[in-house]
Amino acid sequence: MPPVTTPTPGRDAPVKVHGGRHSGEHWNEAMEQGAAVAKTIAGTLTPYPRLPWSWSDQHGVTIQICGRPELGTEYEVHGDPAACDASVVFRRRDKVVAVVAMNRPAEFRALRQLALHGDRPDP
Numbered sequence: 291m292p293p294v295t296t297p298t299p300g301r302d303a304p305v306k307v308h309g310g311r312h313s314g315e316h317w318n319e320a321m322e323q324g325a326a327v328a329k330t331i332a333g334t335l336t337p338y339p340r341l342p343w344s345w346s347d348q349h350g351v352t353i354q355i356c357g358r359p360e361l362g363t364e365y366e367v368h369g370d371p372a373a374c375d376a377s378v379v380f381r382r383r384d385k386v387v388a389v390v391a392m393n394r395p396a397e398f399r400a401l402r403q404l405a406l407h408g409d410r411p412d413p
Contacts, residue, residue, distance in 0.1 A: 357388030357405040
């Protein structure tokens, strides 16, 4: 008899936004999953969109990433990466598939919404 396994939340879950599978292991994904479950239990069906994202503070630089940069075939750099003040938008077929930002939290929040919906940013 084959071994019985149970799914582990956040590990190798289907990615509904850009397809494929992704192991989301950052604490913020667990928090968002819990919030979606709580809203659904309370009566408001709340699907979890599964756009992977995380952030970290490293040596005074806030680094934020969302989406799947490896799926991008083109990218646009905004700002000055050498000064640790930049964002990079990754696109595939004119759709935003990922965003990486350094020290640009407000811009990251706006670009994250584009990645979530696959929209194209204004130049």
